[in-house]
Every structure is written in C-alpha cells, then in structure tokens.
Amino acid sequence: QQQVKQSPQSLIVQKGGISIINCAYENTAFDYFPWYQQFPGKGPALLIAIRPDVSEKKEGRFTISFNKSAKQFSLHIMDSQPGDSATYFCAASRVGGFKTIFGAGTRLFVKA
C-alpha cells in the first residue's frame, strides 16, 4: 500500500500551546519521512525530515517523533505561534526513489 494517512484534518491551538499532527504509513520500504509547510497561495516547503534509524529529530520548536514498529510518525510544534498557521503535509518516500507520497494535509490555526 502506498498511502500515508494524516490526522487531524484541521487543528486549532492557542498561542504558546503544542500542536500535534499524526501520520501513518503502510509500506515498510519507505525510509525517508519529510514534513512540508504550506502557506496560503504558496507552494509547500520542506520543514523537517527524519529517517527511520532515529526515533526523534528536533529543529528549533519543531520535533518529529518516529515509531518504526507502529509505522507512525508525528510532528510536534512547541510554543505554537500565529505565524505557524499553515497547512502541514507529512510524506514518505524511499531514499534514492523518485516518488513521494503525501498525506492529505492538516490545516493549523494558532489563535493569538
């Protein structure tokens, strides 16, 4: 199966709170898991990515947690800010491969 399932579809968080977005995949051949951030009217941009040889990767306020046995990974945004309001896509691909499978996206709104 090539799908990547993403939840929730939308999320509202108070300023300073933690935003959590979850994704699950089925194809165990995937070995590269990026998250993309998209602002309205713009193209997505890579936010952070992880490979399955580590269980967590942190860059500033953004953290990916990875559970290889459960085939799940999640994005945590600490101290969420109104400027984080965007659509977030998880994705999966094979290192060296050409196709990336995207989740359906999560629209995050951070209330000031």
Added chain:
Amino acid sequence: DGGITQSPKYLFRKEGQNVTLSCEQNLNHDAMYWYRQDPGQGLRLIYYSQIVNDFQKGDIAEGYSVSREKKESFPLTVTSAQKNPTAFYLCASSSLAGGNNEQFFGPGTRLTVL
C-alpha cells in the same frame, strides 16, 4: 536567485480548451514533477521526469500531457479530456544526488474552468 517559477499565477479556461502551464527551474535539478492539489486531498502526482526527453505517468495522468525538452523546463498541458481540471497545480524539482529526494516547489498556478 535560485528557484522554481510557474506561470501564470491564475488561469481561466473555457470548457473544451487545452491550456499549458509553465514551469522553469534554475536549481540544476535532474528530476521535475507536477502535482495537483485539491482541498482535503493532499498532493497527487500527475507526471514526473528524471531526465531530459523522458517522463513517467503519476497517479492521475489521464487528461494531462507533458514534455521535457530542456533540463530547466517541464510544461504541463491540461487537455479537454481532463473532466475536472479546476485545481491548484504545483511544479516541483529535486536533485538526484544525496538520495533524500527533497522537493522544491514553485508558487503554483490556480486553474479555473469557466
């Protein structure tokens, strides 16, 4: 500045017309991609190309055509055979070196069929 440009930003088409969306990159990337974005459906792959003069169908290629005559350019034609073409179209590119396949996206073209 290095990046991907798409034109036009907005495009209106009458039913039965073919339209071509432009995508140009100056990142010296080998691979280029076209995605369609609809609300709540994420990004769906239309076509991709790994090298000049070669391209492969993605998951939703019906009603679309592409060409890759130059490394920098990967135009997408939306034909009259595409039954529901109104969508946001994104072009992307990636380097085949390094292996991670990070995709760099253009700003998109919003196509509306009148």
